[in-house]
Amino acid sequence: MSSPPPTTPRPLDPRVRTLWWITALLWAAAASAGAVAAELILVPEHAPPYWPVGWLARGVPVFAFALALLVPPLRYGRWRFALRAHDIWIRHGILWVTVSVIPYSRIQFADTEQGPLERLFGLSSLVVHTAAPGTSGRLPGLDATQAEELRERLARVQDPGADEPT
Amino acid sequence: MEVVLPLAVALFLTGAGILPAFGVLMAVTLVSLVRYRRFRWRLDPDALIVEKGLFRRRRRVIQRDRIQTVDLERGVRHRLCGVVEVRVEAIGGVGTQGRLSALSPDVADRLRRVLLEDPEQTQRGAKGEAVEEELLARVRPRALVLAGLTGGRVGVVAAVVGFLLQFLPEEQIAEALRPWIADGPEATPLIVGAMILGLVGAALMGGFVLSVTATVLIHWNFTLSRRDGSLWVRRGLITEHRDSVPLRRVQAVRVEENVVRRFLGLASLRAVVAGRAGDSGDGGSDLLLPVGTREEAFEIARRILGKRIEPLRPLEAMPSAAHDRRRVRAAAAGFGGFLLTLGVLAWGVEVEWSPSMLAATVVTGGLVGLSGLALAAASYRALGWSDRDDCLLVREGIANRRTSIVPVSRLQEVATRASPFQRRRGLATLHLRVARPPGRGFAPRGLDMGEEDAARLRDSLSSRIGRSGPWGGATGGRRPPEGANGGA
Numbered sequence: 235m236s237s238p239p240p241t242t243p244r245p246l247d248p249r250v251r252t253l254w255w256i257t258a259l260l261w262a263a264a265a266s267a268g269a270v271a272a273e274l275i276l277v278p279e280h281a282p283p284y285w286p287v288g289w290l291a292r293g294v295p296v297f298a299f300a301l302a303l304l305v306p307p308l309r310y311g312r313w314r315f316a317l318r319a320h321d322i323w324i325r326h327g328i329l330w331v332t333v334s335v336i337p338y339s340r341i342q343f344a345d346t347e348q349g350p351l352e353r354l355f356g357l358s359s360l361v362v363h364t365a366a367p368g369t370s371g372r373l374p375g376l377d378a379t380q381a382e383e384l385r386e387r388l389a390r391v392q393d394p395g396a397d398e399p400t
Numbered sequence: 401m402e403v404v405l406p407l408a409v410a411l412f413l414t415g416a417g418i419l420p421a422f423g424v425l426m427a428v429t430l431v432s433l434v435r436y437r438r439f440r441w442r443l444d445p446d447a448l449i450v451e452k453g454l455f456r457r458r459r460r461v462i463q464r465d466r467i468q469t470v471d472l473e474r475g476v477r478h479r480l481c482g483v484v485e486v487r488v489e490a491i492g493g494v495g496t497q498g499r500l501s502a503l504s505p506d507v508a509d510r511l512r513r514v515l516l517e518d519p520e521q522t523q524r525g526a527k528g529e530a531v532e533e534e535l536l537a538r539v540r541p542r543a544l545v546l547a548g549l550t551g552g553r554v555g556v557v558a559a560v561v562g563f564l565l566q567f568l569p570e571e572q573i574a575e576a577l578r579p580w581i582a583d584g585p586e587a588t589p590l591i592v593g594a595m596i597l598g599l600v601g602a603a604l605m606g607g608f609v610l611s612v613t614a615t616v617l618i619h620w621n622f623t624l625s626r627r628d629g630s631l632w633v634r635r636g637l638i639t640e641h642r643d644s645v646p647l648r649r650v651q652a653v654r655v656e657e658n659v660v661r662r663f664l665g666l667a668s669l670r671a672v673v674a675g676r677a678g679d680s681g682d683g684g685s686d687l688l689l690p691v692g693t694r695e696e697a698f699e700i701a702r703r704i705l706g707k708r709i710e711p712l713r714p715l716e717a718m719p720s721a722a723h724d725r726r727r728v729r730a731a732a733a734g735f736g737g738f739l740l741t742l743g744v745l746a747w748g749v750e751v752e753w754s755p756s757m758l759a760a761t762v763v764t765g766g767l768v769g770l771s772g773l774a775l776a777a778a779s780y781r782a783l784g785w786s787d788r789d790d791c792l793l794v795r796e797g798i799a800n801r802r803t804s805i806v807p808v809s810r811l812q813e814v815a816t817r818a819s820p821f822q823r824r825r826g827l828a829t830l831h832l833r834v835a836r837p838p839g840r841g842f843a844p845r846g847l848d849m850g851e852e853d854a855a856r857l858r859d860s861l862s863s864r865i866g867r868s869g870p871w872g873g874a875t876g877g878r879r880p881p882e883g884a885n886g887g888a
Binding site: 334340369371 | 812815816817819820823834837858859865
């Protein structure tokens with residue numbers, strides 16, 4: 235049994251950082267492969283002297299892997315969430331820092347999602363929907379059991395009839 | 401049906417002969433006849449039932465308590481036959497759920513009244529109290545022409561072009577045009593410029609005519625009234641619309657004043673209506689006032705929301721850091737103008753380095769920067785927010801000043817967002833999320849508020865949402881999830 239979520243902001247499960255790293259590295263590898271392929275296709279046999287030979291095949295991998303290494307910890311460091319008296323409080327975003335509050339009374343339904351990698355790590359995402367289009371109520375990387383519990387609690391807190399889904 | 405008739409006419413006219421054309425017509429008539437014969441609708445105590453289809457019988461049951469809006473539409477076809485089309489939209493559906501293509505007007509009217517009636521109102525009506533209809537706005541044809549002239553982008557562009565035109569060297573243009581008119585074309589840059597200007601002018605005139613015509617056709621005889629807890633919009637010359645908007649579905653309203661209209665003291669009013677998925681196609685369904693005086697627009701907003709909104713009381717200004725941010729942008733634009741001119745002169749035109757070239761770049765950069773500063777000041781002045789009477793007012797926009805009014809009870813989520821530049825200056829943007837249909841309506845926000853104000857407002861709004869029910873009805877304070885807070 236996991237510990238109950240606190241009212242004070244707390245970070246996500248640290249395992250999600252590793253997961254993000256793996257995903258990011260996979261993306262970086264794909265981007266690098268693409269760049270190398272593009273270089274092979276695009277560079278003509280007798281390249282004129284001004285042709286930036288090798289730039290694509292070198293620049294993209296360096297950039298991609300640098301991002302893949304740097305972004306996950308920054309992203310993880312920014313993520314905080316709290317369950318407060320009236321609402322869920324979520325902060326995220328590296329450059330654009332967003333703080334969303336979602337009152338419990340406005341929650342229409344709550345989902346948990348689990349991708350293949352997340353399943354491997356025993357993690358799960360909790361997604362909270364309101365009547366507003368799109369949602370900022372997304373908590374990636376919660377412990378799977380904790381996420382389930384949280385979803386059940388949020389479902390129980392809903393009060394049918396009090397608020398019409400508009 | 402709409403497509404097939406022209407097809408028949410085309411077949412006839414292109415000389416395919418009278419027989420194919422006649423065949424097509426017969427087929428169409430037959431299909432229509434079958435469609436008519438197999439179409440049945442019925443109103444039960446708790447549902448509207450529509451049956452149709454020949455081979456595949458379809459039966460649709462629309463629960464009455466899920467019905468959101470019932471709109472009437474009367475196009476040319478309907479007028480010819482003296483009928484109206486009824487469109488029913490319900491919660492959870494995409495687009496129009498029930499379409500009754502042709503009903504006689506009084507049946508349609510009765511149906512709509514029955515479908516939309518409020519149980520409380522009906523009881524009051526039964527007790528003999530008159531259900532009063534309150535007229536909120538009526539727009540005269542002359543005002544509509546004015547709306548078309550000043551509306552949208554056309555008016556703004558025209559005003560700007562008109563303003564710029566007075567700086568043009570008219571005599572030189574005339575001089576340059578004379579040989580061209582007399583001796584035939586000889587494309588000097590000035591002539592080309594004049595021709596472009598002429599084309600722009602013609603396009604603008606065309607735009608004006610189109611804009612005015614469209615506005616007059618779409619909003620002809622525009623009437624907004626309130627009855628039975630709904631707003632009733634009546635409009636349209638060729639296709640007449642009679643739409644209803646239940647007041648409890650109005651999520652937010654916005655008073656819009658573009659540059660030209662602000663100068664004339666005019667404004668329009670728009671609403672975000674939850675669950676309005678279908679659209680009449682002319683984008684007019686959410687417009688509650690095509691044009692009116694500013695006071696009128698705010699008065700209607702006040703009466704719709706039932707709040708004491710005092711538009712004339714000044715809004716809270718954003719911190720001066722918001723102005724600084726805009727000044728920095730202006731300076732950057734000025735510097736960009738300077739660099740761009742330098743680049744064009746040096747590499748594009750390949751002018752030799754000279755004092756006059758430097759002067760030109762400095763002047764260009766300076767002009768861009770100065771106008772940027774003026775825009776920065778205007779943009780900053782346009783910003784404002786206020787939190788009073790359980791309503792949030794946020795305002796922004798130079799070219800089109802938009803004052804959004806959101807009742808606290810309609811908020812779904814509140815968020816603050818800050819870019820790196822905003823954070824450096826202690827600013828943040830407050831996003832007020834309401835239940836708007838995806839891809840429609842507008843998203844109210846308080847741009848560049850003070851970081852602390854925004855955070856305080858965000859948290860206070862969130863706790864107030866818990867207490868205030870939608871439209872006055874109290875939901876009661878919401879409990880946090882059991883055991884969520886440290887297993888208390």
